[in-house]
Amino acid sequence: MFQALDPLLHSELRLAVMSILVGVEQADFVFLRTETNATAGNLSVQLDKLQKAGYIAIEKTFKGKMPRTVCRITPAGIAAFEAYVEALKGYIDAR
Amino acid sequence: MFQALDPLLHSELRLAVMSILVGVEQADFVFLRTETNATAGNLSVQLDKLQKAGYIAIEKTFKGKMPRTVCRITPAGIAAFEAYVEALKGYIDAR
DNA sequence: TTTATTTGGTTTATAAAATAAACTACTTTA
DNA sequence: TAAAGTAGTTTATTTTATAAACCAAATAAA
DSSP states (O other): OOOOOOTTTSSHHHHHHHHHHTTSSOEEHHHHHHHHTOOHHHHHHHHHHHHHTTSEEEEEEEETTEEEEEEEEOHHHHHHHHHHHHHHHHHHSOO | OOOOOOTTTSSHHHHHHHHHHTTSSOEEHHHHHHHHTOOHHHHHHHHHHHHHTTSEEEEEEEETTEEEEEEEEOHHHHHHHHHHHHHHHHHHSOO
């Protein structure tokens, strides 16, 4: 009845990040930070975890002289997000 | 865009417990344990948190000589569960 | 009958996670 | 050139989740 929830996605901030990334081509650190209202430290840590899980790809470049971190979701990330949503439905659907 | 998720409900086991209780009159410890596949220790701790939050009421009785722990959701618990589901939708809805 | 084993839990200890605070490196503005 | 801002990372602390150990009573087995 209750399917296990992917612990990597069952985190408020990581879920918010994935929710954004699943709908856009790419998003940079600053955008993710303002959209989620996360602290930079927390966001940095959570992005790292998503990347290590293979759910997102992170590209570090420079925009002029300032660093720029661009994230995009991977196919594995999309699949994991969809599976998470399906599993969640077992918990929140009216019964 | 992303509403905060009630941390008391954003826990796999507590969410499963609430999901069960929202649909039944009451449920005892043994039933919750078998339905959720949780360990007794974990269930004991999480039920305690839900009770302290006022989301469930716990009644301890004896069935013959064996202890029996019966749980039921409170109005506050129902409201919290519904609010949690609404907030979640902001994260998982197709966009 | 006394010794396992099971039931229905609680308590305590450990591991993992989230978060905040401090820090780095560099840039821009006053 | 000193102060403040940008874009992050690292480290430390707190909170959570989970597992393991334990307790008291009941039942089953030797």
